[in-house]
Amino acid sequence: MAKRSVEQFLAHFALPLVGGGEVHVGAPISVPELNDFTSEMDRYNQQTVAIDDAREAALATLLARVPALLLEPEDLSLLAALHNALFLVHPRADTWIVTDRSRRRVVDASLTMASVPLTAVKNRVLGRHGLLHQLFRITRDDISLSWWTGSAKFYGQKPPTRLTAWSGVRRVNSTVHHAGFGELLGTTDAAPIVATLVRRSPLTQLLEFAAGAPPLHWEDAVFLLRDHELARAVAYAITPSGATATGLGALWRAAAAFEQMLERTPAPADVRAVAAFLVYCDGLLCIDEAVLRGGKEKSALVAQALATGDAGLRERGAATFFALPAALALVDQRLAVPPGLGDRAAAGERWAIHRSQAQAILGDGVIEALAARLRRHFGTAS
Numbered sequence: 001m002a003k004r005s006v007e008q009f010l011a012h013f014a015l016p017l018v019g020g021g022e023v024h025v026g027a028p029i030s031v032p033e034l035n036d037f038t039s040e041m042d043r044y045n046q047q048t049v050a051i052d053d054a055r056e057a058a059l060a061t062l063l064a065r066v067p068a069l070l071l072e073p074e075d076l077s078l079l080a081a082l083h084n085a086l087f088l089v090h091p092r093a094d095t096w097i098v099t100d101r102s103r104r105r106v107v108d109a110s111l112t113m114a115s116v117p118l119t120a121v122k123n124r125v126l127g128r129h130g131l132l133h134q135l136f137r138i139t140r141d142d143i144s145l146s147w148w149t150g151s152a153k154f155y156g157q158k159p160p161t162r163l164t165a166w167s168g169v170r171r172v173n174s175t176v177h178h179a180g181f182g183e184l185l186g187t188t189d190a191a192p193i194v195a196t197l198v199r200r201s202p203l204t205q206l207l208e209f210a211a212g213a214p215p216l217h218w219e220d221a222v223f224l225l226r227d228h229e230l231a232r233a234v235a236y237a238i239t240p241s242g243a244t245a246t247g248l249g250a251l252w253r254a255a256a257a258f259e260q261m262l263e264r265t266p267a268p269a270d271v272r273a274v275a276a277f278l279v280y281c282d283g284l285l286c287i288d289e290a291v292l293r294g295g296k297e298k299s300a301l302v303a304q305a306l307a308t309g310d311a312g313l314r315e316r317g318a319a320t321f322f323a324l325p326a327a328l329a330l331v332d333q334r335l336a337v338p339p340g341l342g343d344r345a346a347a348g349e350r351w352a353i354h355r356s357q358a359q360a361i362l363g364d365g366v367i368e369a370l371a372a373r374l375r376r377h378f379g380t381a382s
Helices: 006-019 031-043 045-059 073-087 100-114 122-132 181-185 190-199 202-207 218-226 228-238 249-262 268-292 300-305 318-331 345-362 364-378
Strands: 140-147 150-155 173-179
Touching: 006 031, 006 045, 006 073, 006 122, 031 045, 031 073, 031 100, 045 122, 073 100, 073 122, 073 181, 073 190, 100 190, 122 202, 181 190, 190 202, 202 218, 202 228, 202 249, 218 228, 218 249, 218 268, 228 249, 228 268, 249 268, 249 318, 249 364, 268 318, 268 345, 268 364, 300 318, 300 345, 318 345, 318 364, 345 364
Parallel strands: none
Antiparallel strands: 140 150, 140 173
């Protein structure tokens, strides 16, 4: 097998991963090979600059002013780990690694590559999200082909034209299956690598997810809420305008992660920061309703999210999200209402409607139970 160059890796895997396009996955990257890539990457400015431009373009939808980014060795390590995770589900993987021991070595090496130091440096946080922002949207098109004398399946590859020619005469049928995140990266071997990668990119934890994705851990990401620009950007991203309850999965996920946070022993200041953030997002929903709908009728969004037909069928986190302001009012009034909401009369009316409606649906018991959990973290502060 010809030696792979860092130029090939950057052009055929990293750039399409970041900017969109067809990524090419080859044999697994070893730690020595990654070290060679790192030592040679400075020679390929055209590729690294293109990747940085693609990262900045992706981040431009999040921030008004994106800082200049520079591809670092740690970024290359994260990319190599993701490449190897995708290799583990490659249709030719068994021809490159033929024993369970070899596969285990690939997994262990990939975990080492993914385990770069955690960072709270803003440029690095942004840069890592720029690299991984499409992680949960990676797909592979698998094509099943049948014709009058046989059949074949092509995983992530186009069938040769000799098999698709004269489709009417040869009775050629083609079916495409789109393999998503769960099939590709939710597997036993790949999932630990992905979980390690996502932990190194807290902004990706907050903004991106899919069925089977690693859970959000607020302790990894709460520092982002102390940067006003990032906190505002995340709030707007996970609270889209005009959304129905079914379109607020990221918001319910954030609230569900807060529930889990309350079961652990985080710093009280971190609990307060997440609680204030969720209340702020609730305020955005009220402002949106006031602008789009106005009036004093009950909220269709609240009714949908907290549908009483079967509480067990509610999206996890939705009840905590809507109960939180009332629970905070019993524990710390300063956090119970978003700052500045009182300056908007219509939004304030919608806020009151939300609170009354949520309390009527959830009942005092749910609110008081949440307040008790908050008190355990807040202590005697009021």
